[in-house]
Amino acid sequence: MAGPVAQSLTGINIKSSQNRLLIKNGRVVNEDGMEDADVYIEDGIIKQVGRNLIIPGGTRTIDATGLLVMPGGIDPHTHFELEMMGAKTADDFYKGTRAAVAGGTTTIIDFVLPEKGQSLVEAYNHWRQKADNKVCCDYALHVGVTWWSPSVKKEMQQLVEEHGINSFKMFMAYKDAWMLNDYELCQVMETCVELKALPLIHAENGSIIARNTEKLLAAGVTGPEGHALSRDEEVEAEAVNRACVIANQMNSPLYIVHVMSKSAVQALRLARTRQKQPLFGETLAATIGTDGSHYGNACFRHAAAHVLSPPLRARDTPAAIVDALAHDDLQIIASDNCTFHEKDKELGKDNFSKIPNGVNGVEDRMAILWQKAVNTGAMDPCRFVAVSSAAAARAFHLWPRKGRVAEGADADLALWDPRRERTVSAHAHHHAVDFNIFEGTHVIGSPQYVIVNGRVCLDDGELRVVEGFGKFLPTPPAAPAAYGARERTSDASDAPPADTPSPRASPVYTNGTPTELSISNKQMEGLSVSGCSTPTGRKMREPGQRDLQNSTFSISQELEGLDTKTSVRVRNPPGGKSSGLW
Numbered sequence: 026m027a028g029p030v031a032q033s034l035t036g037i038n039i040k041s042s043q044n045r046l047l048i049k050n051g052r053v054v055n056e057d058g059m060e061d062a063d064v065y066i067e068d069g070i071i072k073q074v075g076r077n078l079i080i081p082g083g084t085r086t087i088d089a090t091g092l093l094v095m096p097g098g099i100d101p102h103t104h105f106e107l108e109m110m111g112a113k114t115a116d117d118f119y120k121g122t123r124a125a126v127a128g129g130t131t132t133i134i135d136f137v138l139p140e141k142g143q144s145l146v147e148a149y150n151h152w153r154q155k156a157d158n159k160v161c162c163d164y165a166l167h168v169g170v171t172w173w174s175p176s177v178k179k180e181m182q183q184l185v186e187e188h189g190i191n192s193f194k195m196f197m198a199y200k201d202a203w204m205l206n207d208y209e210l211c212q213v214m215e216t217c218v219e220l221k222a223l224p225l226i227h228a229e230n231g232s233i234i235a236r237n238t239e240k241l242l243a244a245g246v247t248g249p250e251g252h253a254l255s256r257d258e259e260v261e262a263e264a265v266n267r268a269c270v271i272a273n274q275m276n277s278p279l280y281i282v283h284v285m286s287k288s289a290v291q292a293l294r295l296a297r298t299r300q301k302q303p304l305f306g307e308t309l310a311a312t313i314g315t316d317g318s319h320y321g322n323a324c325f326r327h328a329a330a331h332v333l334s335p336p337l338r339a340r341d342t343p344a345a346i347v348d349a350l351a352h353d354d355l356q357i358i359a360s361d362n363c364t365f366h367e368k369d370k371e372l373g374k375d376n377f378s379k380i381p382n383g384v385n386g387v388e389d390r391m392a393i394l395w396q397k398a399v400n401t402g403a404m405d406p407c408r409f410v411a412v413s414s415a416a417a418a419r420a421f422h423l424w425p426r427k428g429r430v431a432e433g434a435d436a437d438l439a440l441w442d443p444r445r446e447r448t449v450s451a452h453a454h455h456h457a458v459d460f461n462i463f464e465g466t467h468v469i470g471s472p473q474y475v476i477v478n479g480r481v482c483l484d485d486g487e488l489r490v491v492e493g494f495g496k497f498l499p500t501p502p503a504a505p506a507a508y509g510a511r512e513r514t515s516d517a518s519d520a521p522p523a524d525t526p527s528p529r530a531s532p533v534y535t536n537g538t539p540t541e542l543s544i545s546n547k548q549m550e551g552l553s554v555s556g557c558s559t560p561t562g563r564k565m566r567e568p569g570q571r572d573l574q575n576s577t578f579s580i581s582q583e584l585e586g587l588d589t590k591t592s593v594r595v596r597n598p599p600g601g602k603s604s605g606l607w
């Protein structure tokens with residue numbers, strides 16, 4: 026008798042402590058505001074957010090005093106278990122998602138990349154097989170359109186309608202491998218519009234890169250420095266501009282992956298003034314956390330470890346890219362985690378064009394962003410949440426189930442300690458690879474707890490992930506952020522579908538026409554815009570924007586005198602003027 030009773034009692038205890046969780050005394054941060062509030066979680070879902078909550082007995086309590094309770098990070102760009110350029114990435118779906126969770130990321134979106142001529146659905150099934158039993162956190166998938174034919178078009182439809190895919194990546198680079206020509210890009214984008222899927226673009230001019238590479242090799246430049254020389258900023262910016270023009274002609278929204286240069290940001294900024302449909306810009310932790318000076322390192326291993334495409338840029342680029350993220354020229358930060366062991370990077374020992382492309386980032390993305398953007402004062406914690414989580418949730422139609430601390434949302438949380446100090450190192454990271462491009466970077470701010478679907482996976486600094494615990498997230502088409510913007514005339518029209526949880530507070534949007542919103546200093550007196558995120562990528566321009574950088578606010582109020590098609594929710598900070606953050 027004693028055995029079964031004890032077992033069942035233990036079972037109850039385990040069940041209750043796993044299923045019920047109270048996070049007390051923390052400061053909840055969303056993209057549009059912060060509040061001191063407790064968070065109660067049951068069965069993987071956030072059930073209550075507020076003060077003086079009534080909580081059932083047997084609930085585990087985490088004291089979050091001094092911690093920021095933020096939505097877990099969403100990294101919309103990873104490559105786990107990818108075979109590329111004759112090598113296979115070091116991080117598989119287990120080690121990759123384990124590293125993600127260690128750094129505060131609770132959802133990743135990986136890329137299915139079919140071989141030329143391979144069925145897209147077959148490649149998708151292969152990716153599901155690789156990932157499903159290994160992921161430690163939830164994941165979704167983009168599918169690459171690496172070749173084109175009528176059968177590919179049919180399979181895109183099948184993937185959207187039957188397999189939960191709502192985004193397709195195209196390459197303007199990797200000539201003779203994944204690259205599509207402009208005519209093909211037009212057709213893929215048209216198909217995306219028909220399916221209400223979001224087209225993603227790797228924007229670099231592959232033909233110029235191929236020719237430059239031939240010339241550099243002929244001139245005896247074979248080392249990793251040749252990688253950057255073969256594809257300078259102009260080569261990226263031209264492709265960004267061309268991709269935007271093609272999207273505009275096809276009347277398509279567009280998402281540019283891994284924007285790496287100031288010139289590319291400038292091209293995006295210009296395009297956005299004329300773009301008819303939403304335009305998203307993604308950058309990488311690598312871009313803000315390091316720079317292209319490493320390509321000149323005499324050690325091949327060191328220089329090659331930094332090779333990715335587009336390449337890292339000049340030393341002034343990281344600060345400029347942080348600024349672009351802070352001011353909504355860019356909306357999202359990803360990692361493009363694509364790690365290769367030293368022996369694989371050596372495939373390009375005598376020819377830089379054969380170095381497998383890719384770096385780490387899924388683990389350190391959030392801490393690097395915090396260090397480079399929040400600790401420097403470029404960004405407030407709300408904007409941090411927007412670019413590291415909420416904006417990706419919106420773009421890929423996971424919002425507000427993901428990317429938000431709110432009743433009804435998935436209990437994916439990063440309990441962030443803004444005082445926790447550490448030095449990034451390959452000796453301490455959780456990647457499979459033995460090199461870290463952020464080696465030696467001192468960061469202040471890291472997660473102390475990470476909760477994945479209600480399970481405490483980083484527990485007071487100790488990593489306790491479970492292989493296969495995560496699940497595949499089907500992403501439906503017609504994300505409002507990509508396809509709903511033109512119809513939107515008020516916050517209400519952006520309401521989530523009936524089957525998704527409603528957020529606690531209305532998000533901030535500019536919407537309607539593709540004009541830039543300008544707010545005068547007079548209009549801004551005593552007011553702060555709530556959050557800085559705009560799902561359509563529309564910008565809020567000077568002088569209003571700067572005034573908003575360090576603001577906290579609570580009471581909603583509509584600004585008068587703005588274009589009637591533009592609805593901006595503003596909040597009056599307690600006491601009239603902006604106060605400190607936390």
Ligand SMILES: NC(=O)NCCC(=O)O
Nearest residue numbers: 227333334361363382383
């Ligand atoms: N970015 C990179 O260098 N490697 C991963 C493949 C890609 O995203 O282009």
Ligand SMILES: [Zn+2]
Nearest residue numbers: 227282283334
């Ligand atoms: Zn790419």
Ligand SMILES: [Zn+2]
Nearest residue numbers: 102104361363
């Ligand atoms: Zn990539």
